[in-house]
Amino acid sequence: MHTLYQFYGDSIELNTIINEVHHLKDGGTLGALLAVHALNRGYNTTIYSYNLQVFDPTWFDKDSDFLIERLQKQMVFKKDPKLQTAASAYLDFLHLGGKVKFKDLRSNVxxxxxxxxxxxxxxxxxxxxxxxxxxxxxxxxxxxxxxEPSGHFVLLHGYDSKTREVFIADPIIKNPLKEGQLYKMNIDRVMNAILLGIVTYDANLIIITP
Known part of the structure; x- marks a missing residue:
């Protein structure tokens, strides 16, 4: 988030973001919670979600009012704490004007x-x-x-069409790839990693614009 804000010339301090973004009890955060922070700062935000733990396939391509209604009713039946947190975050996101899109994850997306x-x-x-x-x-x-599988957030910031590699900015200084915080990776592997983010309640693309 800090890198993305810097990209737009937003001088917010890193510690301010850390203090303002809601954290999960077991550590980390969720994409919808990060997106809510951006909306509260006046940004436009769209989430492409592939999380079938939160969204039912029959809800795809519905308007925000429909999604709000189904998320609220789902919370009556499903009491898992992480699902409740994720659903609440998406409700805040939608009420603030955020948009949720459902689209097959192909490279051109x-x-x-x-x-x-x-x-x-x-x-x-x-x-x-x-x-x-x-x-x-x-x-x-x-x-x-x-x-257990671990979730993570990274920033994609470029693409080489000849090698089909995505440029990645990673907040972990010493990650297992041992390539520092800036590296390239084949887009197919990145897409698979995004879809498997469903295990940790994410699996999303977050588009934040001024």
């Missing part, structure tokens, strides 16, 4: 933005992106037996 120099924040599976061991315990240590 991503590249049409990147080729117009529009960065995309994505919620994805870090476990798949890095092809690392799953994580376990309070310190999120790598443990291939006891571990």
């Amino acid at each position: 991503i590249t049409k933005y990147l080729q117009n120099e529009q960065p995309i924040m994505v919620g994805l599976s870090a476990t798949y992106l890095y092809k690392s061991a799953r994580e376990f315990g309070p310190n999120m240590d790598y443990d291939d037996l006891r571990g």
Whole structure:
């Protein structure tokens, strides 16, 4: 988020973002919560969601009022704390004017933005992106037996059509790829990582514009 705001010349401090974005009890946050922060700062925000834990396939391509009504009714039946948090975040997002889109995740969904120099924040599976061991315990240590898949957010900020590689800005200084915070990756692997983000309640593309 901080990098994206900087891209638009928004001088908000990193610690301010950390303090203002809602955190989950078990650590981390959700894409909808990040998007709500952007809406509250006056940005336009659209989320492409592939999260079938939050959205039913029959809700696809419906208007905001319909999504609000179904999310509210779903919360009556499903009491899982993380689902409740995610649904509440999406309700806030929609009430603030955010838009949710449902579209098959093909490469052109991503590249049409990147080729117009529009960065995309994505919620994805870090476990798949890095092809690392799953994580376990309070310190999120790598443990291939006891571990669970881990979610993550990165910023996509460019595309090489010749190599089909996406340019990635990663907030983790020392990630398992050992390539620093700026690196390139094949777009197919990135798309798979995004879709597998459903395991940690994300699987989304977040488009934030002034």
